[in-house]
Amino acid sequence: MADGSPVNLFDPYAARAQFPILSRSVNGKPLVYLDSAASAQKPRAVIGAMVAVMEGSYANVHRGLHTLANETxxxxESARESVAAFLNAPSAENIVWTKGGTEAIxxxxxxxxxxxxxxxxxxxxEMEHHANIVPWHMLRERYGAVLRWVPVLDDGSLDMAAYAALLGPKTRLVAVTHMSNVLGTINPIAEITRLAHAAGARxxxxxxxxxxHATPDVQAIGCDxxxxxxHKLFGPTGVGVLYGTTEALEALPPYQGGGEMIETVERDxxxxxxxxxxxxxxxxxxVQAVGLGAAITWLNQFDNAAIQTHERALLSHVRSRLNGLNWLREIGTAEDKGAIFAFTVDGAHAHDIAQVVxxxxxxxxxxxxxxEPLSKRFGVTSSARASFALYNTLEDADAFADALIKAREFFA
Structure with a gap:
């Protein structure tokens, strides 16, 4: 809706029509884009907002007194306010711009x-993305930190009893994913946070x-x-967000030095x-921050719960189409997981499957x-992954199932 208020029903076809790239074909077939977990496509609202800044009012921010600088x-800063509202942060001052999630970590x-x-x-x-593993390994190598690992159960959920047992007086930080990019598992992060804080950890x-694909309410979660x-939230690459509580951000020393991050600079x-x-x-x-702000504004026109219901219906449909195939293994079957379908095919490498479909x-x-640690946990050297987004349809789900069955015939 034009006023930004949520609608009661979600129409994936109307949403899909707002993504120019989804009207193209690939290898003579309509594009079925199921790689949104890696990077989502961009609606016209985002593309237009970024073009408008570059064509109409671009200047550096915070430092100029002229009209273009003020407009930009x-x-x-309006985009920062949009992010704060999206996360239900107490203030825009809790929102730090970065160049991506990796830099934020x-x-x-x-x-x-x-x-x-x-x-x-x-x-x-064990289900963490490398972006939430490698920086902590660097602290292990440089400062002697010790990494403790929460096991993943066979269905792809976290072993919460093992997690609770890992916490102790030496625990400084708990770093976990909200939703696995491979399994689709949505972790109980409010409970994870509560237990960590009780042990004195951030x-x-x-x-x-x-x-x-979930509900990122930082005040309800309680995380630091x-x-x-x-780019995964229908915005551009080159921009990310770090939310921190006021206390946590004030206690954290600066990451880089230069202009803008100082109050005074003297010789001594x-x-x-x-x-x-x-x-x-x-x-x-x-420009990227403005694009992300536009993506959030665009996304706010839809009801988040309705989107999640739609995406999970697509996953359920794919599962029903592929149910009973003895050559197919789904990795990650936790209850109420997000719409990610990771799988292996007997007799075929995942790379070959991806190329054939x-x-x-x-x-x-x-x-x-x-x-990689998660792949080793499930005993695979590679897997394929179909990840669904709000612009995918039942036709996309059927096209994927049909293509996968044909791919299996190719290798049989």
């Missing part, structure tokens, strides 16, 4: 690293999938940090700006999905 700064890791002592523990889960939630990236002393600017050295991703216009992912 207003659009840039690295920002927190770099700050915490300055106070890490040998033996301090960081709790992760909590970082990787929301790169959860911000899109929540990160997500723009320096003082930092207050959050969020303390973490935004140099020229920020201006591409002949039918179907785009899926194949590989380790930046989650």
């Amino acid at each position: 700064t207003e659009a840039f 690295n920002l927190v890791a770099a700050g915490l690293g300055q106070s890490i002592q040998p033996g301090d523990e960081i709790v992760l889960s 909590v970082l939630i990787d929301g790169c999938q959860g911000a899109v 940090f929540y990160v997500f990236t723009g 002393r320096i003082t930092w700006a207050k959050p969020p600017h303390k973490f935004e050295a140099g020229t920020p991703p201006i 591409d002949r039918y216009g179907v785009a899926v992912r194949a590989g380790l999905h930046c989650a």
Whole structure:
């Protein structure tokens, strides 16, 4: 709706019509894009907002007094307000712009690293994306941090009893995903946070999938940090978000030095700006931030629960189409999971499956999905993944199932 209020029903065909790229064909077939977990497509509203800034009012932000600078700064900070509202953050001052979810996690890791002592523990889960593993390994190598791993059960859910047992007086941080990019599992992050805080640890939630397919209410979750990236949320690449509580951001030292993140600079002393600017050295991703703000505004016209219902109906339809095939293995079957279908096919490498279904216009992912520990947990060296978004339809789900069955015949 034009006023931004949610509608009661969700029409995927109307939403799909707003994505120019989805009208193209691939290999002579209508495009069926099922790789949104890697990067989502962009609606005209986002494309138009970014073009409008570049064509009509672009200038650097915060530093100029002329009209273009004021207009661009207003659009840039308005986008920050949109992100704060989207996450239900207490204030826009809790929102830090980064160049992606990966940088947001690295920002927190770099700050915490300055106070890490040998033996301090960081709790992760086996289902984490490499972006939420590698920065903590760097603290292990550089400062002697100890990584503790929460096991994943056979259905793809977290072993919460094992998680509770891992927490102790040496736990400094718990860093877990809101929703797995491979399994689709949506973790009980409010309970994870509650238990971590009871043990005296801070909590970082990787929301790169959860911000899109779950409910990212940071006040209800209670976490200290929540990160997500723009390009999975129908926005552009090159922009991400770090949410932090006021206390957590004030305690964190700066990540980079330069313009904008300082209050005063003298020959023998320096003082930092207050959050969020303390973490935004140099020229920020201006156009990208405006694009992300436009994506959130565009997304707000729909009812989030209705979108989740639609996406899960597509997953259910695919499962019903493929049920009983003894050559197919689905990885991750936790209850109430998001609309991600990761799978292996007997007798065929996942890369080959992805290439064959591409002949039918179907785009899926194949590989380790930046989650190597999880692949090893399930005993696979590679898997394929179909990930559904709000613009996918039942026709897309059927096209995927048809293409997969044909691909299996190719290798049989």
